[in-house]
Amino acid sequence: MDISQWEKELQAILPRVTEIRRELHRHPELSGEEKNTQALILSELQRLGVETHTFKDCYGVMGVLKNGEGRCVAIRADMDALPITEETGLAFASEQPGVMHACGHDAHMALAFGSAAWFAANREKWRGTVKWFFEPAEETFGGAQWMVQQGCMENPAVDVVIGQHMNPRYKAGVFFCKPGYVSGxxxxxxxxxxxxxxxxxxxxxxxxxxxxxxxxxxxxxxxxxxxxxxxxxxxxxxxxxxxxxxxxxxxxxxxxxxxxxxxxxxxxxxxxxxxxxxxxxxxxxxxxxxxxxxxxGYGAVYNDDHAYSVIARCAEEIIGSENMVLREAPSLGVESFCYFVEHTPGVYYDIGSGIGTALHTPTFLVDETVLLPGVAMQCASVLALLADGNPDG
Ligand SMILES: [Zn+2]
Ligand SMILES: [Zn+2]
Known part of the structure; x- marks a missing residue:
């Protein structure tokens, strides 16, 4: 399906994705303090009929949709905000002094909600299990380690895990990725x-x-x-x-x-x-x-060659090759996504969130036109990876 078909497919879901993103943006919580964020995610997932799990010692959430036998694909969305006073002037700017979603994690959570809503409403179109990892404290100690220690990668075992991150160096919806190492x-x-x-x-x-x-x-x-x-x-x-x-x-x-x-x-x-x-x-x-x-500290993140090629094909169909940028080099920055890919193939990619601002600054903005391709990419990638290697898929 190309972007216009996905637009029809997601018509009923996108308005709520935008609302959730703004609601989360308005009420950011620092790493390790994501109590209300957790409550909102739990209630939204439960409303969709998605099974939910919480974790000891952190505010992480896992959503699980099981739909018969098959592969298991997971999506990671991080939850925490940063100690920054927002200066965007947005109508839905942070109401929490000194705290701001300046790394796009509000959008990441909303996008994950969007794909969960689509998979919950379209069970006839897929088989297997989809998991959504809402990870707390990504900016500090990496809540992923608690989630992995407490079994999020098991029962059923995750075959591939996807991480998607806003990137303000590119216009909304641009796919920016590479196979192999992406972070140190x-x-x-x-x-x-x-x-x-x-x-x-x-x-x-x-x-x-x-x-x-x-x-x-x-x-x-x-x-x-x-x-x-x-x-x-x-x-x-x-x-x-x-x-x-x-x-x-x-x-x-x-x-x-x-x-x-x-x-x-x-x-x-x-x-x-x-x-x-x-x-x-x-x-x-x-x-x-x-x-x-x-x-x-954190381990390196290595993008699995095969899973990368499956996801890049989805990007070509949805976003178009003219909006795909092959990342030249890995970064020696770190990503807590490493814990999810320690023993499991995974792909971590960036999606353009609109040029003109920078992550971790008081004026960081997300161009909300990224929400449609962001959810479409999650849905299409998970569908393709669930069907991957499955003759009936
Ligand atoms: Zn960040
Ligand atoms: Zn981030």
Missing amino acids: ASDAISLRVTGKSCHGAYPESGTDAIVIAAQIVTALQTLVSRTLSPFDPAVLTIGRINGGTARNIVCGEVELEGTLRTLSPQTRAKMKERIAAVSSQIASAMGGACEVDIQP
Whole structure:
């Protein structure tokens, strides 16, 4: 079905999608506080006859529609807003001071509601199971991890999961995606360099932790350029350094904090190993010591080649090849969608939300003409993925 056929198909649903989007926009809630958002989603899904599940320790919601035997496809919509004071001047602007849906998650939830409404009303057109993951705290700790831990990917097992995100670099409805890696893995690096404090005029009686830390920072900056292929992206940023008490005291302890971003698991492991070795060995060579602590953050998101090709075909039919932009490179930003695709094929794509604004800013706007192609893309992709590999589908 092309966009005009979908427009007829979704005629009865779209007005409610717009209303829900505006209602959510008016009442944004920060990460981990999505209580009223959860209540609204639960009542909307239940009204459609969609089975609902909630999760411990977070405000996540899963909607499930079972319609006989078959494959299972899931859609992720994130729920949280940001600590930003809205300056759009919209009639339905945030009524919550200092809180705003500035990343489009209001639209994501409304679009997911739209596809749920269509699947609930058109059971004769599909078989299998569709799940909708409403994920809280995407902007902070990633509610996806609680949802996955509590079994959202099981019973029945999800075959493919889709994530769709607003992108204000493109006009409304543009499909922006690529197969393969789309976002990076992150690791939190903490280093504690210890030396021995002494009088600043008599350095021979101490070990200067600041000088050791300076050598470590410089050496770490050569790891990406000297141990990795130029075609294997990675970033190591030391973003915080703290040490010393006075200008005339040799510093005895320095703390450093940084972030490592990588794509492939091999590079991630190699960089972690090199960071630990370089930091501790430089410190010991200089008469001090360095404790290294590396905590894993989000994993990388890899778009499954086959599922990508199925979804790109849907985009061609609905949005048209003239409105499809092949993303050139992955980002070393992170996405909590990684938890859903850790053991399951998935596709994460952007949909243009209208040019002229930027995500995470007080003037971010969603051009609501994205709602029709947004819902149509979800419905068509899920239909195609449910029927994928199924001769009767
Ligand atoms: Zn965001
Ligand atoms: Zn977002």
